[in-house]
Amino acid sequence: xxxxxxxxxxxxxxxxxxxxxxxxxxxxxxxxxxxxxxxxxxxxxxxxxxxxxxxxxxxxxxxxxxxxxxxxxxxxxxxxxxxxxxxxxxxxxxxxxxxxxxxxxxxxxxxxxxxxxxxxxxxxxxxxxxxxxxxxxxxxxxxxxxxxxxxxxxxxxxxxxxxxxxxxxxxxxxxxxxxxxxxxxxxxxxxxxxxxxxxxxxxxxxxxxxxxxxxxxxxxxxxxxxxxxxxxxxxxxxxxxxxxxxxxxxxxxxxxxxxxxxxxxxxxxxxxxxxxxxxxxxxxxxxxxxxxxxxxxxxxxxxxxxxxxxxxx
Amino acid sequence: xxxxxxxxxxxxxxxxxxxxxxxxxxxxxxxxxxxxxxxxxxxxxxxxxxxxxxxxxxxxxxxxxxxxxxxxxxxxxxxxxxxxxxxxxxxxxxxxxxxxxxxxxxxxxxxxxxxxxxxxxxxxxxxxxxxxxxxxxxxxxxxxxxxxxxxxxxxxxxxxxxxxxxxxxxxxxxxxxxxxxxxxxxxxxxxxxxxxxxxxxxxxxxxxxxxxxxxxxxxxxxxxxxxxxxxxxxxxxxxxxxxxxxxxxxxxxxxxxxxxxxxxxxxxxxxxxxxxxxxxxxxxxxxxxxxxxxxxxxxxxxxxxxxxxxxxx
Numbered sequence: 001x002x003x004x005x006x007x008x009x010x011x012x013x014x015x016x017x018x019x020x021x022x023x024x025x026x027x028x029x030x031x032x033x034x035x036x037x038x039x040x041x042x043x044x045x046x047x048x049x050x051x052x053x054x055x056x057x058x059x060x061x062x063x064x065x066x067x068x069x070x071x072x073x074x075x076x077x078x079x080x081x082x083x084x085x086x087x088x089x090x091x092x093x094x095x096x097x098x099x100x101x102x103x104x105x106x107x108x109x110x111x112x113x114x115x116x117x118x119x120x121x122x123x124x125x126x127x128x129x130x131x132x133x134x135x136x137x138x139x140x141x142x143x144x145x146x147x148x149x150x151x152x153x154x155x156x157x158x159x160x161x162x163x164x165x166x167x168x169x170x171x172x173x174x175x176x177x178x179x180x181x182x183x184x185x186x187x188x189x190x191x192x193x194x195x196x197x198x199x200x201x202x203x204x205x206x207x208x209x210x211x212x213x214x215x216x217x218x219x220x221x222x223x224x225x226x227x228x229x230x231x232x233x234x235x236x237x238x239x240x241x242x243x244x245x246x247x248x249x250x251x252x253x254x255x256x257x258x259x260x261x262x263x264x265x266x267x268x269x270x271x272x273x274x275x276x277x278x279x280x281x282x283x284x285x286x287x288x289x290x291x292x293x294x295x296x297x298x299x300x301x302x303x304x305x306x307x308x309x310x311x312x313x
Numbered sequence: 314x315x316x317x318x319x320x321x322x323x324x325x326x327x328x329x330x331x332x333x334x335x336x337x338x339x340x341x342x343x344x345x346x347x348x349x350x351x352x353x354x355x356x357x358x359x360x361x362x363x364x365x366x367x368x369x370x371x372x373x374x375x376x377x378x379x380x381x382x383x384x385x386x387x388x389x390x391x392x393x394x395x396x397x398x399x400x401x402x403x404x405x406x407x408x409x410x411x412x413x414x415x416x417x418x419x420x421x422x423x424x425x426x427x428x429x430x431x432x433x434x435x436x437x438x439x440x441x442x443x444x445x446x447x448x449x450x451x452x453x454x455x456x457x458x459x460x461x462x463x464x465x466x467x468x469x470x471x472x473x474x475x476x477x478x479x480x481x482x483x484x485x486x487x488x489x490x491x492x493x494x495x496x497x498x499x500x501x502x503x504x505x506x507x508x509x510x511x512x513x514x515x516x517x518x519x520x521x522x523x524x525x526x527x528x529x530x531x532x533x534x535x536x537x538x539x540x541x542x543x544x545x546x547x548x549x550x551x552x553x554x555x556x557x558x559x560x561x562x563x564x565x566x567x568x569x570x571x572x573x574x575x576x577x578x579x580x581x582x583x584x585x586x587x588x589x590x591x592x593x594x595x596x597x598x599x600x601x602x603x604x605x606x607x608x609x610x611x612x613x614x615x616x617x618x619x620x621x622x623x624x625x626x
Contacts, residue, residue, distance in 0.1 A: 181576055214594045218542070263493060276495075
């Protein structure tokens with residue numbers, strides 16, 4: 001690829017798009033960055049540090065520039081329409097929507113877990129669901145070392161996972177203010193929500209193993225950061241002490257032991273996954289409970305996409 | 314017992330004590346009620362509807378009145394010291410603290426589940442932990458019909474579970490404002506908290522069966538109501554449809570099906586346990602996911618204690 005790389009952000013004025021810009025400036029500082037959004041924001045100025053941008057209109061008439069990489073975070077409909085158009089011009093699309101995640105020809109990538117799947121991409125790469133990302137990073141060393149038989153997820157997800165408007169609603173005391181809502185995304189026929197199905201399907205796709213997985217996803221009234229309580233059943237017999245050591249040595253997580261623990265506030269603005277409260281689940285052989293938090297907008301979305309871009313560059 | 318019954322509330326100025334008074338007035342309206350608290354509140358007037366009370370000082374010099382029943386909600390230390398003094402005068406103590414729950418001679422009672430254990434009381438009856446109460450009510454019909462092999466609890470607990478001060482802190486934006494805290498009560502040697510151990514131990518004691526149970530308890534920034542996500546493994550094979558029917562017919566719960574669900578706001582001020590989001594957990598035979606909410610101050614504490622009193626009277 002050329003140096004400096006040319007990178008577009010599609011959906012640049014949303015919560016994730018703005019954060020993609022911030023993370024790009026921090027991690028790929030030599031990139032030439034262009035910002036795209038709908039007619040609602042096109043023409044608006046965006047200032048990030050010493051950098052000034054004008055948001056360009058995303059339209060089929062306005063796609064002449066050839067980018068090395070385009071980071072998409074504008075929803076599934078925009079991804080479905082525009083990702084192939086960028087792809088046809090030789091741009092590699094890293095898409096944060098759920099549009100392509102189930103497509104078997106599209107790699108679903110968390111760089112710390114399955115960067116090897118990137119080598120088979122055909123121009124579109126999917127960024128996983130925010131909650132899935134932090135969980136597979138937390139579980140990766142256990143899957144690699146012992147194998148995982150079964151996962152039971154329970155999530156505690158912040159309002160920012162539903163976009164900037166949801167945070168406004170939280171602040172204005174509408175929506176999920178002073179309440180918790182066991183319902184994220186639409187319901188499916190089996191009574192699970194799409195969010196729960198994403199966690200199940202994406203965990204299996206990223207680990208390239210049909211791990212028995214179930215999930216309950218709940219919105220809680222905090223602005224940033226998702227927490228997930230994980231009950232994991234390992235394939236091989238091990239001990240609390242051995243897992244404790246492996247998590248301590250895992251460079252892809254920040255591990256809290258000895259009755260310390262991370263909260264969403266600790267994760268805010270950070271690019272890493274925080275893991276704590278390891279406990280033996282005595283109700284079953286080889287089962288353990290874990291508590292995992294991450295900044296859903298950074299590691300759960302923007303940072304993961306930029307990390308994929310770093311590998312491609 | 315005499316008619317009208319004489320009932321004392323010890324710890325009458327706390328969040329649960331005040332609610333005990335309200336529930337008593339609603340459910341045992343002919344009772345003669347006396348209120349006790351520490352020197353900080355003694356002498357204060359308490360008005361509830363058309364009823365006026367003066368809080369009496371709880372002290373060993375001030376226990377001449379013979380009550381039929383005393384409802385305690387003043388913490389374990391007060392219960393340890395004063396419950397035996399009331400008991401010696403022939404008063405039946407219903408204690409909301411954790412002081413006596415593990416005592417094998419003290420029944421731990423949820424009237425909808427194990428009222429039969431009341432017949433063995435020796436003058437002290439323990440009210441279970443708030444989170445435990447709503448879970449065993451929700452699971453009772455499944456335990457009776459199919460038996461339960463294993464339970465995995467994940468709780469979403471409101472600030473009011475930590476008392477009136479915690480709500481003040483929430484409102485004043487200290488404490489767990491805009492954050493979730495995976496830590497309720499003290500840590501034990503095995504890494505679980507006392508709250509988690511209460512859920513495990515008390516579920517087993519109330520169901521009179523050593524059901525394999527694990528728990529993760531998390532404080533969320535809402536004022537009232539606890540949510541619990543339950544993964545339950547049944548002993549006998551059954552079907553989603555059969556469980557759906559049994560929960561519909563269970564008069565001790567309010568059941569939400571067809572993709573409706575209860576939230577803590579729905580539970581506020583109510584005396585019942587709300588159950589929803591029944592789903593087959595396809596990762597294991599006979600496993601199901603459930604979502605349970607209740608008003609932790611009413612059914613989780615005050616109402617349960619008053620319901621025990623109703624049976625005794």
